Amino acid sequence: MPPPVKDRFCSFCGTAYAEPLAYPRTCPNATCKVTVWANPIPVSVVLVPVRSEQGTGLLVVRRGIEPRKGMLALVGGFLEEHETWQVGGAREVAEEVGVTVDATKLTPLWFTSTEPRPNRVLLFSVAPTLERASLAAFTPSTESQERGVIHGPQGLEDVFAFPLHIQAARKWFESQGLTGPHRFTPV
Template structure:
């Protein structure tokens, strides 16, 4: 058996909330301080939907139902290092403040498209608000 260098899967989730879209301000090196959609790596042993729901909760404190996520698109990053699965949750009710882990500086809700840390996120946010 040879060594495999598998392409990791990143699950990115669009969560409609409070009449807008749930976003995070990144606290990690790549895109530090910039807005992005919540998301992260799918771990071995979980479905892409479970990974998406887990990442949204870790990064924002918002609970979404994994089984209600629907797949919007799959894109391989231009450098071919990651596959991004973009999913969308049904509109979520979340009272009170948001909570986040150490990878996130703050959680915000945007009501119009704007610049994010990643061109692929920009495109999905733009499409979300066009609907």
């Protein structure tokens, strides 16, 4: 059985789109004629600085799901249609690592599109710095196996799931004048 194809049928009237399927797709039904597009999906990713006796680093999650299960990532995810990038980012931080950040205090760091296929727009932001002692206990979930802090930009390509997360983390470390190995510490 072939894999399912997104938008094979008009979601308004149910008429099948003509082959070959390409975007934008306009319904061939003369009374409908609705057009659908394959717009990129926004992803809010939040860099959460955490200060501890080891210095200040970034909060990360060990992925419990594919892609790149078991590797580290910054905290983030897809926005819901009713959310701003700030609200969605704060929600993702709470869902994935059990930490509350104030959505109104998130500041933009860097916005970029995925490569080579720009089907995602990543909205990287920075939360205010948290104290390690203020973090509640972490409860692993299907999505998040472990929570930790990385303390430097070197070697991230060996442990991080996504190249754009590496770039964002390095941008932040550089802005803070922090160097050295990533030194992952569970928190």
